[in-house]
Amino acid sequence: MKKDIHPKYQDVVxxxxxxxxxxxxxxxxxxxxxxxxxxxxxxxxxxxISSASHPFYTGKQQLVDTTGRVERFRKRYxxxx
Numbered sequence: 001m002k003k004d005i006h007p008k009y010q011d012v013v014x015x016x017x018x019x020x021x022x023x024x025x026x027x028x029x030x031x032x033x034x035x036x037x038x039x040x041x042x043x044x045x046x047x048x049i050s051s052a053s054h055p056f057y058t059g060k061q062q063l064v065d066t067t068g069r070v071e072r073f074r075k076r077y078x079x080x081x
Contacts, residue, residue, distance in 0.1 A: 007028035007030075008028065009026060009027070009028050010026065010027070010028075010043065011024060011025075011026055011042055012024070012025060012026065012027040012029055012031070012042060012043045012044075012045055013035050013037045013042040013043070013044050013045070014027075014044075014045050014046075014047050014050065015035070015044060015045070015046050015047070016047055016048075016049065016050040016052045016053050017046055017047065017048050017049075018048065018049055018050075018052075018053035019050075019052045019053040021050065021052035021053070022035070022037060023050070023052075024037060024038070024042065027045070029043070029045050031043045031044060031045050033045075
């Protein structure tokens with residue numbers, strides 16, 4: 001295998017901008033910021049949204065009522081099924 005062609009794979013802390021939640025995972029992301037997390041210093045990467053703030057995962061997702069759309073269309077244009 002060739003040397004020096006693979007990115008550095010390391011522990012990285014990601015910060016959710018919407019909720020401020022920090023989580024540790026491994027990534028090849030390159031960043032100049034660092035953060036103290038659980039007693040150790042790790043590179044820090046900011047993300048706009050994660051499972052900590054996404055409406056689907058937090059249970060705050062609003063469902064759009066789409067039932068009856070076909071029936072209303074048929075009724076509007078007098079289409080028999």
